[in-house]
Amino acid sequence: MSDPAAARGDRTRPRKGPYRRGPYRRGRPRSHTRWTTIVVVGRAFLIAAGLVTAYYVLPLDRYSARGTSVLLLAGLLAVVLVFVWEVRTIVRSPHPRLKAVEALAATLVLFLVLFASAYYLLDRSAPGSFTEPLSRTDALYFTLTTFSTVGFGDIAARSETGRVMTMLQMAGGLVLVGFAARVLASAVQAGLQRRGPVEPETGADGGDAGDPTDSEAQPGPETETDPGT
Incomplete structure (x- = not known):
């Protein structure tokens, strides 16, 4: 003879249905994530290309040595x-x-x-500040070799201002690589925590591909018969 209390417990026990409630949000399709990645990487490339293009296009020959210092401080x-x-x-x-990739x-x-522009302006306002006259490409080349700590030695600063x-660029590069990278990593962690957990992607049968257990699952349709009836 069946136990009525056990039968009632079976009827009220949550069934594992396809619909779930909880703190999870519906996962985004992989195609959407891939498209977002392409957009963000493309935008980062466009920002970099725009800044380099502005460096070559803007009229930088109008500044004096003092104006170069002011421009450098304002740029920093x-x-x-x-x-x-x-x-x-x-x-x-x-x-x-x-977003952290784009920000970096x-x-x-x-x-x-900014530093390439400052070197170029310094060489124009005070000739002889470097071992050879700098074009815009030379100034950018010297900036990259200094930032990467390679320092080929073909171009070097000669004047005290240079x-x-x-x-200043060396110190700023160390701060940018060390401190700024750590701040960006902390910002990424804060952003992920703010988003909260994301619902796992659905499997081929339409069900959850992740953990099948869910304490807040809605009971599905009743399929068992009451042994006491």
Whole structure:
């Protein structure tokens, strides 16, 4: 003879149905994620290309030595402001990892273009500041070799102002690679925590491909008969 209490427990026990409630959000299709990745990487490339193009196009020959120093300080302040804004955007972005790639590309290229412009202007306003006259490409080349700590030695700062700018770039590069990268990683973690867990993708049968257990699952349709009836 069946136990009525056990029968009632079987009827009220949650069934594993296809619909679930809880803190999970529906996972995005892989095609959508792939398209988002392409858009973000393309946007980062366009930002870098736009900054380099502006470096070659803008008329930089109108500044004096003092104007070069003011431009460099204003540019460094702009780099800091852009970086802070990018960190806030990463935390609020639905794709913090991809946004961090875009932020790093924009901040790094802006930093390099800024110092390349400063070296070029310094050589124009104070000839002899470097071992050879600098074109825009030479200034960008010297900036990259200094940032990557390669230092080929074919171009070197000769004047005191040029050496101060080079030391400032070295210190800024260390901060950018060390401290800024850590801040971006922390912003990515904060963005992922703000998003919350994402529901696993559905399998081929339409069910959940992840953990089948769910304490808040809705009971499915009753399929068992009551032994007591």
